[in-house]
Amino acid sequence: MAGEHRPTDLLAGLDPDQLAAVRAPRGPVCVLAGAGTGKTRTIVSRIAALVRAGHVTAGQVLAVTFTTRAAGEMRTRLRAMDVHGAQARTFHAAAWKQLRYFWPRVVGDAPWDLLDGKLRLVGQAAHRAGTGTEREALRDLAGEIEWAKASLIGPEDYPAAAARARRDPPAAPELVAKVYAGYEALKNDARVLDFDDLLLHTAAALEEHSAVAEEFRDRYRCFVVDEYQDVTPLQQRVLDAWLGERDDLTVVGDANQTIYSFAGASPRPLLDFTRRFPEATVVRLERDYRSTPEVVSLANRVIGAARDRPAGSRLRLIGQRPPGPNPRFAEYDDEPAEAAAVAARIRELVDGGVALSEVAVLFRVNAQSEVYEQALTELDIPYLVRGGERFFARQEVRQAMAALRTAAGSDPGGELPALVRALLVPLGLTEEPPPGGRQRERWESLLALVELAEELVATEPGADLRRYAAELEQRAQSQHPPTVEGVTLASLHAAKGLEWDAVFLVGLVEGTMPIQHADGDDAAIEEERRLLYVGVTRARVHLSLTWALARAEGGKRYRRRSRFLYGVIPDNDPASRPAASRQREQRVVERPRFCRVCGDQLHGVMPTKLGRCSDCPADLDEGLLDRLREWRMERSKALRVPAYVIFTDATLLAIAEQRPADRAALVAISGIGASKLDKFGSEVLSLVTGAN
Incomplete structure (x- = not known):
């Protein structure tokens, strides 16, 4: 019959790992899928294969994901495979449909309306609680309420839970709890539901009403969860209620792309899947079909520097595409210069045949968008801001x-x-x-x-x-729109799940990437690293990473590039530094340095820093090194900057080896310039002389 797909057709073109996921038997299946490894194709092929083989009917399948766009793409692909009737929805859309159906039996009266936005009721609750009602303050309070509900935390438990989670609440925890409780009361009085209520009431309906649970579980027998690393405790509760005692569940996720912890998401259900289901089939997808090997290599370097990565997150991507251009790195004096250079490069790419809709400029916070909107406008390059008008x-x-x-x-x-x-x-x-x-x-x-x-x-x-x-x-x-021609401007969070031929990661400076409020929290810093990793893996071919030393044109250049770029930029990359820096490096080359032990000329960063060849004996004062590290920690806390901004580990090692006796000897150590000499010179010399 025309248009009919045989089961074998569904497997054409799948690689061995994808085939293993598609052919896995019914029951618990965990697919650890790296970025660009074809997880959506694998998911829909598995659903189609189960339906074609008669293991389940299409109408008994419920696939859930986290964005309407991803759900729409899944439905489109299933339709192309002649699979009709399978449900592909977001968690909230699936719960809303179920709740409306079961509401008369569970509650008995007319269904409550869905709240369009919670700010009005949050504002009323905030006013009654005696706190500020400015729009931004209300947004922060609403976000904190959403986190609490997604984490299954009620108003009375919020203060203690916020302290355990090391939250940075927008007001005193007790005041947030008061606003939270007031909001819930106002909402119930108005007989309306917010989005989190859809999940809470759906879970409760299945947990507390056996007849409802029985009817639902007879209707849906096969479950698929995409982006499982982003599941919240509330969503996991709903999934557990859907499943009951059954285990016909396929989850797909990548712990390296966990970037929504601030909203309550956790990769723990993904990482603990085999503990819950010891007999589960586990498949790893690591072949990257999206990005060139050059982009893949950079992505691996970014995420490979993460500390204490759990076993389930140690995916190492393997590029499958032909080679492409190396990623570009560039530093600029200020943000307008950075934006102008990015816009000019976009013009080059578009003139060279790259479609406007295949170009994206990604930033950490939405406030960074304005300077790029202006730069693109000046070059008459159409753009659209993701997250703007739908x-x-x-x-x-x-x-x-x-x-x-x-x-x-x-x-x-x-x-x-x-x-x-x-x-x-x-x-x-x-x-x-x-x-x-x-x-x-x-x-x-x-x-x-x-x-x-x-x-x-x-x-x-x-x-x-x-x-x-x-x-x-x-x-x-x-909300599954078609593609509109224009350069995409988006935050890194909004870019999750998308991809482009050319990606510009901009504003990569300390305080922005990682964001300032993450400093001092190791878990938050590692989430920022994962966010950069997500940005890198959005690029198929062209990738550019840039940063500016000042915000305003001609402003003081006090910024430093992101710590995540250290060890990532190739040492010989000519685009990693501005022309002025390359000229300074050329002057350094003209004045070679020599080993203080054997007298040979020094080559490389570390030997130059330490003032000796790598195989020459070191004369290290370990006690001084410990004192220097303690001093650096105290100064970094006082100045609220990362420790390496004071001095790097290599610089401290060089000081502890060379033990400079005066300012001239201290500034002779590579990496200590006039600015740091003025700021810290006397303190360091006191430590050195006090140790002698």
Whole structure:
């Protein structure tokens, strides 16, 4: 039959590890899938294979993930494999559907409405509690309430739990608890639910009502959870309620991409999966089909420097693509110069054939976006800010959907993409794109709708306008927009699950990457490292990592590049330092240094730093080294900077070996310049002379 897929077709092109995951028997399966290893294809192929083999019907499958986009992509791929009826939803969407169905039996009255946003009620609760009601303060309070509910923590337990978790609450913990309790009371009085309530009530309905649980478990018998490293205790409770005593569960995740701990997510269920299910099949996917070997190598170096990595996170990616360009590293005097250089490089790539929609600029915090918006505008490069106005909320898209629905009612014939294009011409879809600005944005949105029609016909050759209109409605409900032509500006968190041909990781300085409030917390620092790793693995071919020494043009250059870049940038990379730095290095080469032990010329960073050849005997004063380390720790705490900003370990070692007696001898040690001499010179010399 045309369009029918045989089971063997589903396995074509899968590598041995992917095949092992697809062919694993029913029961607990854990797929440890690194970035770019084809996990989505593996998931849908496993579902399709189980359905084709008769182990389960499509309607008995429930696949859950964490974004509407990922769920939409999963549904599209399942449809392309002729698997219809399998549910692919986010946790919240699945719970909302179940709760509406079971509500009359569990509660008995009319279903409560879903709260559009919680700030209004949080504001009322904050006012009653006597705390600030500024919008930013309310956002912080709402976020803390969300963390508590996702972590299964009630208002009365919040202060103690926040202390254990080392939270940095937006107000005194007791005050946050008071706002939390007030918010819950207001919400219940108004008979409305927030998103976390969807999960809480769904779990409770299954846990407390055996008939509801029995009906649900008879309906769904096979479960798949994507991005399992991001599950919260509340989501795990829902999953446990879904499963009951059964074990027909496939989980897919990568502990190296755990970046939502601040919201309550934990990789522990993924890492402990085989303890819960000792008989589970475990498959590791490490072949990276997304990125070039050069990008993969950099990603491995970034994550490989992490400390105390648990066994389940020790995936090492293996690049499968042909070689590409080396990642670029660059330092700039200030942020405007950095943004201008990034925009110029984007122009080069686009002029060389890279599509605008295949370029992304990623940053740690949204406030970094503005300078890049300005730089791209100056070069007339279209862009879109991810997290801004949603595609289906745009006026031109709403108008287009209304026109398409009206036309679908009369069932016009003709080839679908051409028909859609003709219907959108009156709304502004011209043959040639207009100049930049709002007109161009409108044109790009309409063109994206035509391209979506082409995509639908490619997977469903017989699709007509009625089918296309239904597809648009489904995508609008699940917020699964088509691709719009333009450079993407996004935070690293918002970039999770996406990929581009060219990625620019910008603003990689201490205090931003890692973020300042993470300093002093080893777990938080390692999460920041994983966030950078996620950013690196978004790139397919072109990857650029940049930082600026000052915020404003001509400002004081006090910043330092991110600690995560040390040991990652190749020593011989000519783009890793600005021209002025390369000139200084050239002057250093002209004045060679010699070993203080044997007299030979020194080569390399460490021998130059220590003032001796690596195989010459060291005269180390270990007591002095211990005192220097203690002093450095005290100074770093007092100045609230990382210890290495004071002096690196290598510099302390050099001081403890050479024991400089005066300022001239101290500044002669490589790495100690005039600035550090002025700040710390007298203290260090006192330690040295006091140790003699």
